[in-house]
Amino acid sequence: MAEHSTSYNPGTGVEKWLDERLPIIRFSKEHLMDFPTPKNLNYWWTFGAILTVMLAVQIVTGVVLAMHYAPNVALAFNSVEAIRRDVNGGRILQAVHSVGASMFFFAIYVHMFRGLYFGSYKAPREILWMLGCLIFLLLTATAFMGYVLPWGQMSFWGATVITNIFSAIPIVGDGIMQWLRGGFAVDNATLNRFFSLHYLLPFIIAAVVVLHTWALHVPGNNNPIGVEVKSSRDTVPFHPYYTMKDLYGVVLFLIPFAWFVFFAPDILGDASNYIMANSQVTPTHIVPEWYLRPFYAMLRAIDFNVLFIDSKLGGVIVMGGSLLVLFFLPWLDRSKVRSGTFRPMFKWFYWLFVLNFIGLTYLGAAPAEGIYVIIAKLCTLYYFLYFLVILPVLSRIETPRPLPASISESVLGAAH
Amino acid sequence: MIKTKSICAAFVMALALTGMGALPATAQEAGAETVIAKQAWTFGGLFGTYDKHQLQRGFQVFKEVCASCHSANLLTYRNLAEDGGPEFSDAQVKALAATYKISDRTVKGGTRPATPADHWPPPFATEQDGRDANGGSLPPDFSVIAKARGIEEPFPWWVLDYFTAYQEGGPDYIHALLTSFVEPAPAGVQLPPGKHFNKIFPGHAISMPPPLTDGLVMYTVGKGEQPVPMTVDQYSKDVSAFLMWLSEPHLIARKEAGFRVMLFLIVFAGLMYLVKRRLWSSVEGH
Ligand code: HEM
Numbered sequence: 001m002a003e004h005s006t007s008y009n010p011g012t013g014v015e016k017w018l019d020e021r022l023p024i025i026r027f028s029k030e031h032l033m034d035f036p037t038p039k040n041l042n043y044w045w046t047f048g049a050i051l052t053v054m055l056a057v058q059i060v061t062g063v064v065l066a067m068h069y070a071p072n073v074a075l076a077f078n079s080v081e082a083i084r085r086d087v088n089g090g091r092i093l094q095a096v097h098s099v100g101a102s103m104f105f106f107a108i109y110v111h112m113f114r115g116l117y118f119g120s121y122k123a124p125r126e127i128l129w130m131l132g133c134l135i136f137l138l139l140t141a142t143a144f145m146g147y148v149l150p151w152g153q154m155s156f157w158g159a160t161v162i163t164n165i166f167s168a169i170p171i172v173g174d175g176i177m178q179w180l181r182g183g184f185a186v187d188n189a190t191l192n193r194f195f196s197l198h199y200l201l202p203f204i205i206a207a208v209v210v211l212h213t214w215a216l217h218v219p220g221n222n223n224p225i226g227v228e229v230k231s232s233r234d235t236v237p238f239h240p241y242y243t244m245k246d247l248y249g250v251v252l253f254l255i256p257f258a259w260f261v262f263f264a265p266d267i268l269g270d271a272s273n274y275i276m277a278n279s280q281v282t283p284t285h286i287v288p289e290w291y292l293r294p295f296y297a298m299l300r301a302i303d304f305n306v307l308f309i310d311s312k313l314g315g316v317i318v319m320g321g322s323l324l325v326l327f328f329l330p331w332l333d334r335s336k337v338r339s340g341t342f343r344p345m346f347k348w349f350y351w352l353f354v355l356n357f358i359g360l361t362y363l364g365a366a367p368a369e370g371i372y373v374i375i376a377k378l379c380t381l382y383y384f385l386y387f388l389v390i391l392p393v394l395s396r397i398e399t400p401r402p403l404p405a406s407i408s409e410s411v412l413g414a415a416h
Numbered sequence: 417m418i419k420t421k422s423i424c425a426a427f428v429m430a431l432a433l434t435g436m437g438a439l440p441a442t443a444q445e446a447g448a449e450t451v452i453a454k455q456a457w458t459f460g461g462l463f464g465t466y467d468k469h470q471l472q473r474g475f476q477v478f479k480e481v482c483a484s485c486h487s488a489n490l491l492t493y494r495n496l497a498e499d500g501g502p503e504f505s506d507a508q509v510k511a512l513a514a515t516y517k518i519s520d521r522t523v524k525g526g527t528r529p530a531t532p533a534d535h536w537p538p539p540f541a542t543e544q545d546g547r548d549a550n551g552g553s554l555p556p557d558f559s560v561i562a563k564a565r566g567i568e569e570p571f572p573w574w575v576l577d578y579f580t581a582y583q584e585g586g587p588d589y590i591h592a593l594l595t596s597f598v599e600p601a602p603a604g605v606q607l608p609p610g611k612h613f614n615k616i617f618p619g620h621a622i623s624m625p626p627p628l629t630d631g632l633v634m635y636t637v638g639k640g641e642q643p644v645p646m647t648v649d650q651y652s653k654d655v656s657a658f659l660m661w662l663s664e665p666h667l668i669a670r671k672e673a674g675f676r677v678m679l680f681l682i683v684f685a686g687l688m689y690l691v692k693r694r695l696w697s698s699v700e701g702h
Pocket of ligand 1: 044112120121132216222223
């Protein structure tokens with residue numbers, strides 16, 4: 001903790017009594033109000049608050065949806081449609097949850113790319129970063145299983161394709177696949193367990209978010225110049241300064257969210273998920289939702305065998321690796337300078353990485369043929385090069401620009 | 417300096433990331449070479465609402481033509497009287513329902529006249545019956561058909577859809593489907609028996625015979641109203657609009673709520689901005 005607050009004085013007898021037994025008010029005051037926060041955080045730092053709100057939105061809407069949803073292959077599709085039609089406010093409730101998933105991912109990608117640019121993963125924030133990566137993995141699993149629940153064509157075939165991935169693992173693969181599906185094919189048992197897990201995982205995410213916040217409050221926030229807080233002049237108390245700023249950020253974020261919910265609730269989804277699942281009819285293109293496409297693109301990019309590893313297993317290794325490598329990032333980028341602002345070479349590779357990731361998102365939906373396959377391979381290559389070669393090498397050869405002595409100095413000097 | 421750059425970057429990312437969403441959504445129409453023309457729907461855009469007269473005509477086309485092959489399992493008679501729909505009167509709906517027989521094993525004889533609370537009866541008792549009557553293909557249920565179809569747009573245009581909130585791909589597709597039959601099939605095209613040539617259907621060979629012909633459905637003209645043309649094009653528009661309502665019955669209420677929410681959010685955001693700026697003005701360097 002940067003500074004301990006001792007400013008809490010229990011006012012009444014009851015508060016004092018509580019404080020001696022469970023100092024929850026003291027704790028909240030220290031962590032949610034007085035917490036010293038760098039005064040130069042920009043709007044990219046409001047996405048943490050936005051994510052917290054999104055998690056709450058998904059849990060609240062999800063719990064209500066579950067009151068009306070029927071996890072059975074014969075009933076699921078129509079039960080979701082019945083929510084849209086017959087439940088009071090159901091059309092909006094359902095749209096908030098499904099559009100919300102997209103907005104959640106949008107926010108989490110911004111949050112992660114923020115961390116990548118400003119070097120927020122570097123010491124002493126490695127654990128904080130890794131907990132974030134864990135949250136991302138859990139969120140991916142949650143979203144994937146949630147998408148299966150309406151039991152449309154894309155739900156069914158997406159579940160079939162993704163669970164089938166596991167069968168590529170040697171020896172135990174088929175066993176794992178059947179264990180996930182609860183049978184040989186995606187069916188009622190799959191739907192039931194996915195519903196159960198989809199309800200469970202958000203609460204596990206919430207628990208990891210608590211750890212994430214704990215790990216944030218030990219070293220305190222990073223900031224856009226990446227120079228640690230030196231004195232109390234560099235900080236402001238979290239409340240009211242950042243509560244207000246975060247709240248403003250959240251309200252701004254809700255505007256495009258509401259736009260989609262009320263005016264185009266289906267535009268982010270796939271039309272064929274309005275056709276009930278049918279194991280006899282394979283859709284011509286099976287594509288995951290946009291937020292999973294970068295990783296799906298990398299999975300498909302491996303269409304060749306390497307030694308004893310066939311293309312299917314290769315794809316699985318690459319996709320798994322693309323997620324796993326994030327956990328090791330703090331030890332791959334050894335540059336002492338955190339913020340990309342002061343790293344002239346890093347910047348170029350970083351923005352190329354952003355473009356590359358957007359490219360992968362595009363390719364995850366493009367037909368796996370012709371030029372797309374070649375580009376997908378190049379993009380996959382760059383994804384890994386960035387983490388495994390470029391960042392380690394850059395940290396040796398790059399000469400960073402001089403850093404400001406402190407946050408206060410940079411803030412005052414930045415008068416435009 | 418970083419701020420303007422950041423904002424640009426956010427914009428690019430927002431555009432690109434959300435943009436990816438639409439790309440292949442309707443790639444199932446990949447086989448269709450003909451570009452599907454967007455129609456001017458009354459319910460299109462932000463301010464669009466259903467035209468209840470059009471929905472009534474569309475219902476008439478559905479009832480007299482399509483319903484002999486297509487089911488609409490989620491439709492109840494009562495829906496036809498609800499706000500934001502065809503808005504038939506309660507008496508009309510009751511009278512309409514009474515002309516249908518519903519199979520009900522709890523009553524003597526096994527059938528009874530329908531009531532407004534009943535669901536629209538399917539034309540075939542089982543899926544197999546439906547296939548047998550249609551050369552092996554099952555006419556799809558209509559409950560959400562207008563959301564289950566869409567049109568594909570080339571690159572820059574689908575990006576615009578996010579800003580215009582284009583959600584009318586379904587009715588555009590259905591209208592195009594109904595007006596794109598070519599009978600007899602163009603020279604040189606070999607169709608399997610029982611199939612019909614359609615310019616926009618993926619693969620061009622569809623099991624549905626052209627359901628509409630000019631003058632097939634008699635539209636009645638109310639006093640002081642303009643007569644509506646009784647053409648395939650007009651029928652197609654009307655029935656597509658009806659199918660959109662059937663898929664999205666609360667469209668109007670949803671958009672109305674949307675305006676209130678957006679207005680609130682924008683005003684709230686403005687106020688929050690002012691409060692935030694005032695608060696931060698005392699912080700050194702801001
Ligand atoms: C449910 C999802 C998540 C929630 C609710 C959440 C919440 C937060 C909050 C409230 C903060 C402090 C404010 C801020 O810096 O924006 C934060 C910081 C941070 N988060 Fe997350 N987060 C989530 C996911 C992630 C993920 C997926 C990652 C990366 C893989 C991540 C990495 C970080 C890092 C490195 C920081 C510290 C940044 C700094 O102080 O400069 N988080 N998070």
